[in-house]
Amino acid sequence: MILFKDVGFEYEPGQPVLQNINLELEPGQVVGLMGENGAGKTTLVKHINGLLKPTTGAVYVNNIDTRDTSTAQLAKTVGFVFQNADHQLFADTLQTEVAFGLRNLGFSKEEVDNRVAQYLELFELTRYGGQSPFLLSGGERKRLALASVFCVEPKVLILDEPTQAQDALQKDKLLNFIDSFRDPEHILLLVTHDVEFAIRAVDRLIILSNGQLIADGSPHQILSTPLLLDRARLLPPQLTQFAHLMAKQFPQFPTNVTTLDETVEAVNQLLRGRR
Amino acid sequence: MAAIFEAFRFKQKATFMHSLDPRTTFFMAVSFSIIGMLFLQIIPLLLVFISMAPFILLARSTRQWFKSLQGLAILAGFILIINSFFISFSFAISTVLRLVVLMTAFSLFFLTVHPDDFALALIKMHIPYEFAFAFSMAVRYVPTIATETETIRDAQMSRGLELERGNILQKVRNYIPILIPIIVSSIRRALQVAESLESRAFGSTAKRTSLYDLSLRKRDYAMLLVTTFALIFALYVAFVVRIQFPFLLPDWFFWGLPF
Numbered sequence: 001m002i003l004f005k006d007v008g009f010e011y012e013p014g015q016p017v018l019q020n021i022n023l024e025l026e027p028g029q030v031v032g033l034m035g036e037n038g039a040g041k042t043t044l045v046k047h048i049n050g051l052l053k054p055t056t057g058a059v060y061v062n063n064i065d066t067r068d069t070s071t072a073q074l075a076k077t078v079g080f081v082f083q084n085a086d087h088q089l090f091a092d093t094l095q096t097e098v099a100f101g102l103r104n105l106g107f108s109k110e111e112v113d114n115r116v117a118q119y120l121e122l123f124e125l126t127r128y129g130g131q132s133p134f135l136l137s138g139g140e141r142k143r144l145a146l147a148s149v150f151c152v153e154p155k156v157l158i159l160d161e162p163t164q165a166q167d168a169l170q171k172d173k174l175l176n177f178i179d180s181f182r183d184p185e186h187i188l189l190l191v192t193h194d195v196e197f198a199i200r201a202v203d204r205l206i207i208l209s210n211g212q213l214i215a216d217g218s219p220h221q222i223l224s225t226p227l228l229l230d231r232a233r234l235l236p237p238q239l240t241q242f243a244h245l246m247a248k249q250f251p252q253f254p255t256n257v258t259t260l261d262e263t264v265e266a267v268n269q270l271l272r273g274r275r
Numbered sequence: 276m277a278a279i280f281e282a283f284r285f286k287q288k289a290t291f292m293h294s295l296d297p298r299t300t301f302f303m304a305v306s307f308s309i310i311g312m313l314f315l316q317i318i319p320l321l322l323v324f325i326s327m328a329p330f331i332l333l334a335r336s337t338r339q340w341f342k343s344l345q346g347l348a349i350l351a352g353f354i355l356i357i358n359s360f361f362i363s364f365s366f367a368i369s370t371v372l373r374l375v376v377l378m379t380a381f382s383l384f385f386l387t388v389h390p391d392d393f394a395l396a397l398i399k400m401h402i403p404y405e406f407a408f409a410f411s412m413a414v415r416y417v418p419t420i421a422t423e424t425e426t427i428r429d430a431q432m433s434r435g436l437e438l439e440r441g442n443i444l445q446k447v448r449n450y451i452p453i454l455i456p457i458i459v460s461s462i463r464r465a466l467q468v469a470e471s472l473e474s475r476a477f478g479s480t481a482k483r484t485s486l487y488d489l490s491l492r493k494r495d496y497a498m499l500l501v502t503t504f505a506l507i508f509a510l511y512v513a514f515v516v517r518i519q520f521p522f523l524l525p526d527w528f529f530w531g532l533p534f
Contacts, residue, residue, distance in 0.1 A: 072435050
């Protein structure tokens with residue numbers, strides 16, 4: 001469990017980046033974190049693996065105060081995939097790249113080899129195994145970065161903008177992976193601007209704006225509240241936009257739809273009513 | 276590690292030092308560096324350092340400058356240990372002082388001169404535009420690379436990298452997962468920048484004109500004059516007095532610790 005208690009943070013004295021953050025993340029949740037550029041999203045998630053320590057308040061990961069531990073120690077529990085894959089790839093082969101985290105955390109050689117093979121396969125990178133990571137395409141590098149963090153099998157996983165530079169097929173695969181993480185043991189935190197992806201992936205959505213939490217609830221509820229979206233500089237999902245257009249013509253059309261199923265249902269209702 | 280870059284991160288401020296022509300500041304930085312290189316005694320180097328302090332204060336950049344000194348601490352520590360071991364503690368101290376003087380001279384320059392103005396100054400000094408541009412680009416990217424270094428360090432620490440683990444050799448090796456991404460992403464960026472420059476017709480005209488022009492003002496002439504005097508005086512002391520009439524120099528000039 002992750003607990004933020006009255007967390008405030010500032011890089012420069014007198015310029016708070018985060019204020020009064022109170023947040024509880026329970027295992028079994030896929031949580032989305034959204035907000036405008038510079039809202040403090042990355043700053044917030046960096047507190048979870050101890051890269052940043054709160055200026056005021058405290059952050060607890062499985063009841064351990066992050067101020068009392070190091071990022072390396074937390075790395076076993078908290079996996080963090082950064083936005084730009086090029087910021088973490090360095091090894092001469094894909095295999096050593098994936099093995100890096102495992103070796104740092106003291107896994108046995110046998111276990112390292114097993115997991116490297118397993119996770120290269122999972123991310124469809126096996127055929128490049130002995131190549132240099134720098135010869136991969138942008139999307140493949142991103143997948144390698146994911147593989148090299150996932151292979152540690154952390155209980156908490158943070159993904160910063162995972163859908164960037166991924167085509168629809170890869171997004172679908174990522175979605176499958178996220179679904180496989182949705183179990184009573186894991187917490188997955190997704191930082192994203194991709195509304196359409198968020199609505200499909202997350203169970204709970206948190207909106208951060210100007211360093212403060214302004215909303216926390218179901219994605220359905222939040223993404224169909226124009227006022228909130230406006231503050232976080234997000235466009236509503238296309239289907240919600242569609243619903244608003246429909247509602248102008250047919251006032252009985254519900255505007256709080258976010259998914260395809262809901263929209264189909266609403267359209268059916270409308271047609272039935274008019275028949 | 277990235278703290279050392281703080282010294283070279285330009286910040287716009289309305290101060291006397293910022294208002295000087297970049298050529299003036301450049302001349303000051305080079306002169307102070309030369310003066311620093313002339314002497315290897317503790318007291319003269321301290322004097323050079325003290326005479327530079329007012330300019331750092333005038334530039335209202337003390338905090339940034341001090342941060343960069345902290346970044347230099349590890350290197351200074353090495354110099355101190357190795358030199359004390361092989362030569363003497365006195366020599367070690369003066370070497371560190373010289374390093375601080377050089378660092379201060381150039382951080383004064385980079386903290387108060389906007390990279391674009393610097394390119395302009397180079398062109399005024401008849402350096403070909405391509406070179407001036409390349410140089411100002413290099414300076415311009417220092418803070419970017421510094422920020423990137425921090426991100427890369429964070430990313431690798433999140434994968435369980437411990438920089439402080441192991442003996443000295445191991446500690447150096449710990450930096451490989453940070454250095455390689457910096458180099459690779461710098462090369463990638465360089466290629467991107469080159470392509471983007473070419474797509475915006477870089478180098479299509481032989482003679483470029485610029486929107487802003489530099490001009491030396493009274494305060495520039497004043498600073499140039501003072502610096503020239505200081506430089507001549509230092510050269511005179513170092514090459515004439517010290518070599519031909521060393522007995523004219525006061526005892527404190529050569530003062531050093533006995534070990």
